[in-house]
Amino acid sequence: MKKAKTLTAFILTLAVLTNAEYIEGVNWADEVFSCTNRIQSWADGQCGGPGPNFISLQTPQTSWWVLGQSDCDGNGNMQAWDFEEGDRDYAAGWRGGSQINAGQEIVVYFENSLEDNAGADLVIRLYCGPAAKASVYAGQSPDNLVQIGEIEGKLNDVPGKGGHLYDAEFDFSGKISQPVHFVKVFRETVGSQTGMFFDSFRSSSVKLPEIKSEAAQYGWTIPEDANSDCFVNHLDFAEIAESWKICFDPKVSGFEDSVFEDPNSIPSGCHGVWQAGYGLQADINKDCVVDFEDLLLFAENFLTCTDPNNEDCLKPWNL
Structure with a gap:
């Protein structure tokens, strides 16, 4: 029960953080x-x-x-x-x-x-x-x-x-x-x-980052960077482990609905979950379940960085 409450609090925090989003500037x-x-x-x-x-x-x-x-x-x-x-x-x-x-x-x-x-x-x-x-x-x-x-x-x-x-x-x-x-x-x-x-x-305008905090603020980090610190590492793996096997697809029987305070606020499908700001950062491929597909994507990009001030890092805003 304690774990469930912790996960719920974690998800609610993410839901708040995903509001007021910049996405790729x-x-x-x-x-x-x-x-x-x-x-x-x-x-x-x-x-x-x-x-x-x-x-x-x-x-x-x-x-x-x-x-x-x-x-x-x-x-x-x-x-x-x-x-x-x-x-x-x-x-x-x-x-x-x-x-x-x-x-x-x-x-x-x-x-x-x-x-x-x-x-x-x-x-x-x-x-x-x-x-x-x-x-x-x-x-x-x-x-x-x-x-x-x-x-x-x-x-x-x-x-x-x-x-x-x-x-x-x-x-x-x-x-x-x-x-x-x-x-x-x-x-x-x-x-x-x-x-x-x-x-x-x-x-209409696009915000380009000059420092690490702006890369996260303006939505230029990559999906594998679950905690948006501009570096894909063990901390992001911990995010995946914390959310492992949680399913938030409303079309799947028995999906985790505790994140939604009001039953009327549940979207009709997985896309709606993300549009409404309830997606889990650990759900890298945005299919509303954290599983091996997300872990594989994480592994493929392990140790990738997106720090604007580090010339050795990926600059997704320049692609």
Whole structure:
């Protein structure tokens, strides 16, 4: 029992640490702060079509769909529906329809603020209908947002071409000078072909590390470095040993569910566990079980380092 409690505390600590992540220098949205009652998932955990369920903050297993890395484009061709290529249509937004769907909005939160740099500052990856239109707002607090631009569909073009993802970019220059923690997208049109679904919200700029702590902070350490100290060694092996054979795949009978405080917060699958920030660092291949496959990956990279100030170390940000 003591070991189980220790493991649970360890996992909860990791869950907290994985929030507010930079991943390879990119700052991703960390939380769905609020959404209106007609925001819905596209496929409800399964690829292949509009899902019937609306997103509610009371059902957290759906609120992580627009968080973290983009996952609707597994092969890099900017098409959302190549399911045979491993694309996961984990997107959320609104469908076209009647006035009952008017005035919908979604607000996401960045714990690490977005800042005004040269060029674009915010990127929203989405797909939408050719008649769709939405206004985008940003600010330091949810009560003080300013409009920074619009997203609008185009007939037979991107955005607007069915299933084709589009990166809408926004520049804060001349519009907002404070660090941005909140981004809101507000629906402006209803009717046929006005649906709009979002895959991710992220920074445009990429942070490159200059010291060891920044390599971990900005997400440039390699997966085998389980404790993110820029060195793959016995300490990382201890992380693997501590988590050995723990299974966190919700699709597997008897999976370890103690990490989830609320039964409603359990994602639909392993991908959701990672998107929601509950993945174990020792799960190197991110299949939601710590086993020999992770140990093999660890062994292949044993004694690899990623210290920015050591010329003999790997520099993944230069690859």
